[in-house]
Amino acid sequence: xxxxxxxxxxxxxxxxxxxxVRGLLRTMRPKQWAKNxxxxxxxxxxxxxxxxxxFGRVIAAFILFSLTASAIYLINDIVDIERDRLHPRKxxxxxxxxxxxxxxxxxxxxxxxxxxxxxxxxxxxPLTVVLLTYFVMQLLYSFQLKNVVLIDVFIIAAGFVLRxxxxxxxxxxxxFSPWLYVCVGLLALFLxxxxxxxxxxxxxDDAAKVRDTYKGYNLPLLDDLLRLVVTxxxxxxxxxxxxxDTALVEPEYMLLTVPVVYYALFRYLFxxxxxxxxxxxxxxxxxDRPLQMAIGMWGIMIFVxxxxx
Numbered sequence: 554x555x556x557x558x559x560x561x562x563x564x565x566x567x568x569x570x571x572x573x574v575r576g577l578l579r580t581m582r583p584k585q586w587a588k589n590x591x592x593x594x595x596x597x598x599x600x601x602x603x604x605x606x607x608f609g610r611v612i613a614a615f616i617l618f619s620l621t622a623s624a625i626y627l628i629n630d631i632v633d634i635e636r637d638r639l640h641p642r643k644x645x646x647x648x649x650x651x652x653x654x655x656x657x658x659x660x661x662x663x664x665x666x667x668x669x670x671x672x673x674x675x676x677x678x679p680l681t682v683v684l685l686t687y688f689v690m691q692l693l694y695s696f697q698l699k700n701v702v703l704i705d706v707f708i709i710a711a712g713f714v715l716r717x718x719x720x721x722x723x724x725x726x727x728x729f730s731p732w733l734y735v736c737v738g739l740l741a742l743f744l745x746x747x748x749x750x751x752x753x754x755x756x757x758d759d760a761a762k763v764r765d766t767y768k769g770y771n772l773p774l775l776d777d778l779l780r781l782v783v784t785x786x787x788x789x790x791x792x793x794x795x796x797x798d799t800a801l802v803e804p805e806y807m808l809l810t811v812p813v814v815y816y817a818l819f820r821y822l823f824x825x826x827x828x829x830x831x832x833x834x835x836x837x838x839x840x841d842r843p844l845q846m847a848i849g850m851w852g853i854m855i856f857v858x859x860x861x862x
Contacts (some may be wrong), residue, residue: 573657577645581623581665582631582660585835589618590719591713594733597727600859610723613676617669618719621684624665625691625845627658627754632695641755642832679722687715703771705746714739732793739786743818744834746782746823750775751832779825783818790814802858810854817847 568576592614593602601607630637632647632759634655637643647653666688673681696707717737721729753760753770760767794807820843828838847860 566783566807568652568654572838573653574588576653577627577657577661580627580647580653580662582626583619584622584839585622585626585730585742586615586619587835587838588713589622589716590613591716591737592618594717595721595726595729596724596742596759597855598730599724601724601726602856607724610676611674611720614680614723615718615726617673617676617680617684618667618687618716620669621688622691624662625695627662628692629695631655631658631662636824637762639759643763666762673683677723680719683715683719683722687712687719690715700765702766705766706749710738710741710744714738732789732794732796736786736793737787739782739789743779743782743821745787746775746778747821748832750779750832751830754829755832764853779822783822787818802862806858806862810851810858811853813847817851820844821848845860 594612596602596607603758630646633643634648638648643649648655648658661758666684670681670684673684686808690708690711694705698708699705714734714737717734749766749770750772752764753767753772753775756763757769760770791808791811796810820841821834821837822843824844825838828841830841836846
């Protein structure tokens with residue numbers, strides 16, 4: 554990888570304990586834990602959201618997935634520390650900025666997955682398998698696959714599908730459709746391609762220095778991929794909504810949610826092309842009010858259709 558990272562640096566030795574702890578928490582990316590909400594998909598669509606035992610098991614899966622993902626964030630930042638120092642925004646992260654000692658980050662990156670995998674064994678063996686698969690896949694991504702054109706965005710999408718699977722395997726689902734996995738995977742691809750596009754624009758001539766994969770991407774390719782994936786996502790969700798066995802209601806009722814989903818997808822494209830955001834989909838989720846309203850409306854409609862009618 555061309556990175557020889559010393560575990561001790563002059564900068565890290567001067568960091569006080571509380572600064573290091575704050576840096577560790579920031580590097581664990583609690584804001585990114587919102588991505589792990591996909592573990593609730595199976596619970597929601599199987600009409601078990603209001604069942605205490607099932608809800609508790611999925612909450613546990615959410616926490617364990619968050620710990621595992623945080624370990625990957627730590628490892629990723631250790632691996633990319635030198636390149637992140639060249640990035641206009643990532644250079645302010647605790648590790649490249651010298652606010653978190655590498656030794657502390659490396660120790661946490663070992664402890665967190667051990668806790669997550671060990672605890673998951675007491676909940677569900679399939680959950681442990683999913684978490685381990687995610688962890689190994691993300692390790693490969695951190696050290697090599699992030700630099701392979703196209704494979705990098707497919708790995709990101711696979712991570713979201715595994716999140717959804719994690720929420721399914723901890724409960725006894727009775728009414729579940731594989732179309733949900735298709736929708737989640739395509740949505741994740743849409744967000745990943747959009748992120749690559751915005752980073753390519755942001756980094757300009759320095760893109761290839763920050764990440765090798767940008768040697769293979771250009772703006773026309775990413776725009777074509779974005780159009781392909783958003784179209785596929787739209788079609789997949791419409792098909793999912795028409796599956797009466799999945800919807801648990803009359804298909805025409807579930808189709809009422811389709812325009813809201815389409816608006817959310819179009820709004821995200823608007824945010825990318827007109828507002829210049831999208832470098833981090835989580836930031837868009839936290840900052841764009843119309844998108845928040847669309848997601849909130851979709852959630853309310855799904856809850857009413859599945860749990861009230």
